[in-house]
Amino acid sequence: MRRFALMALAATMAAAFITTAQAAPDFPRAGLVSQDSPLRGAPRDTASLQAQMGRGEALEIRGERGDHWQVWDYRRERGGWLRKSQVLLLPRGDGASAELLAQLRLARQQWGTEGLGLGLAAAYVQAATPAELASPGGAEALEAMGLFAERIADRASLPAARPGEGQLAAQLDVAARYGLKFEQFELDEGRVQVCYEGEAFRRVLAVGGTPEQRARAALALTRPECLSPRATPREAEARDQWRQQVLAQVDAAGLPVHWKNRLLMRRAAVSASLAFAHARRGLAPEPVPGLAEFAGIVPTELTEDDQPAYAEAAMRVNAARWLGSPAGARDFGPVQLTLVAGADGERCVELKDAGRLVARRCSYGQVAIASATMNREGRALTLAAQPLDGWRELWVFRKTREGWRVEVLPPAAAQPGLGVAEFAGWVPGGTQMLLAREVRAEGKYRRSFELVSIDTLATERQAAEPAQMGAFQRWADPAWRGASPIRR
Numbered sequence: 001m002r003r004f005a006l007m008a009l010a011a012t013m014a015a016a017f018i019t020t021a022q023a024a025p026d027f028p029r030a031g032l033v034s035q036d037s038p039l040r041g042a043p044r045d046t047a048s049l050q051a052q053m054g055r056g057e058a059l060e061i062r063g064e065r066g067d068h069w070q071v072w073d074y075r076r077e078r079g080g081w082l083r084k085s086q087v088l089l090l091p092r093g094d095g096a097s098a099e100l101l102a103q104l105r106l107a108r109q110q111w112g113t114e115g116l117g118l119g120l121a122a123a124y125v126q127a128a129t130p131a132e133l134a135s136p137g138g139a140e141a142l143e144a145m146g147l148f149a150e151r152i153a154d155r156a157s158l159p160a161a162r163p164g165e166g167q168l169a170a171q172l173d174v175a176a177r178y179g180l181k182f183e184q185f186e187l188d189e190g191r192v193q194v195c196y197e198g199e200a201f202r203r204v205l206a207v208g209g210t211p212e213q214r215a216r217a218a219l220a221l222t223r224p225e226c227l228s229p230r231a232t233p234r235e236a237e238a239r240d241q242w243r244q245q246v247l248a249q250v251d252a253a254g255l256p257v258h259w260k261n262r263l264l265m266r267r268a269a270v271s272a273s274l275a276f277a278h279a280r281r282g283l284a285p286e287p288v289p290g291l292a293e294f295a296g297i298v299p300t301e302l303t304e305d306d307q308p309a310y311a312e313a314a315m316r317v318n319a320a321r322w323l324g325s326p327a328g329a330r331d332f333g334p335v336q337l338t339l340v341a342g343a344d345g346e347r348c349v350e351l352k353d354a355g356r357l358v359a360r361r362c363s364y365g366q367v368a369i370a371s372a373t374m375n376r377e378g379r380a381l382t383l384a385a386q387p388l389d390g391w392r393e394l395w396v397f398r399k400t401r402e403g404w405r406v407e408v409l410p411p412a413a414a415q416p417g418l419g420v421a422e423f424a425g426w427v428p429g430g431t432q433m434l435l436a437r438e439v440r441a442e443g444k445y446r447r448s449f450e451l452v453s454i455d456t457l458a459t460e461r462q463a464a465e466p467a468q469m470g471a472f473q474r475w476a477d478p479a480w481r482g483a484s485p486i487r488r
Contacts, residue, residue: 033059265293274289321485
């Protein structure tokens with residue numbers, strides 16, 4: 001049954017690999033178009049054009065004349081002639097699967113050969129024995145099929161891409177002929193994200209493969225780029241539960257360090273997102289979701305390509321790190337802070353001074369009373385609030401001549417994306433505080449450590465690293481030093 005399930009990926013190849021006992025020794029032969037080529041009605045370059053063949057399309061070769069093969073295209077139900085230099089003859093016999101795997105490895109290393117690579121991968125699935133399909137070689141072929149599809153999807157997602165034209169259109173057409181499916185959704189500014197549906201990668205996890213093959217497959221299936229921003233909260237939660245289950249199928253202990261890092265980064269990010277979804281539904285998440293996975297990352301083994309994923313995992317874990325704190329009230333002497341239910345599912349924070357309600361702010365997000373901290377002068381108080389998955393703001397309560405006021409410091413003055421703004425310490429004197437921000441919004445990434453005026457909430461000084469500011473060296477909060485992932 002497993003073999004039949006795997007062969008379904010290459011069902012459209014079946015007609016091109018027919019062998020007949022009554023046929024001549026060399027024909028029919030199976031072949032793949034090795035470069036985009038015109039199918040002619042006769043073995044001449046000036047003959048009528050029958051069709052335009054894309055690289056990777058499967059053909060049956062029925063004869064030859066000079067420098068041309070006579071071929072039959074089962075999909076179009078049309079015959080014609082192609083130059084021999086434009087067709088790759090597929091091996092047959094006992095060593096066919098090994099030779100196909102070698103050719104597939106070569107195609108995998110070359111960008112632009114995705115259509116041909118898909119044809120080779122499908123041919124391997126067709127030619128391999130059940131034992132070969134269940135071996136690391138079979139997983140390698142399936143993984144390569146998914147990788148080629150992923151490359152095509154990435155190319156179709158570029159801002160200047162035209163999926164209905166040229167080579168890209170031919171590659172998408174070839175992929176569709178081999179049964180590969182793609183999903184797409186609109187992003188901001190009219191951009192379209194195209195993603196491979198992932199069946200080949202799911203087969204890799206089903207058949208086994210090496211720990212590294214399984215890790216690559218799980219990471220491909222859980223790519224954050226392929227999460228629809230239009231998903232409802234329930235859809236997003238179900239999606240993250242599935243992503244968590246996929247990542248759990250890979251044993252991190254058997255992986256090289258750099259692949260273990262990548263798996264742990266993805267697990268940490270997914271765990272933090274799922275914790276936010278649970279908290280929004282009133283379920284109690286684990287304390288500091290994703291922190292255990294994040295703590296297992298070895299920063300010195302991160303590659304340059306891993307840095308964006310590392311920053312994303314850090315921001316998501318940091319944004320969610322107060323979700324597991326159950327405190328509903330805090331007492332700071334004459335000032336008390338309480339979390340109460342508001343209208344239509346809101347959560348409201350009430351600040352009382354000497355028993356009198358002096359400030360109130362509500363949010364549909366998650367408000368962490370346990371994060372509250374007050375300066376020694378008793379005139380400023382901060383609180384962490386997470387309105388969106390991966391986005392945490394800092395609420396600042398200030399006592400002015402007119403009374404208590406509450407204002408919000410976001411990670412950035414931009415469309416919410418991924419980011420954290422967090423309290424990092426009080427400066428003695430009661431006029432300044434330390435603030436740390438990390439954000440990826442509107443296509444830009446930034447991390448800053450700031451000295452902020454409490455009266456105006458304006459940034460007076462800032463640096464890219466806390467070690468570059470004397471105020472952070474002297475007055476950074478010990479709890480922040482020990483717990484915040486922003487200090488990685």
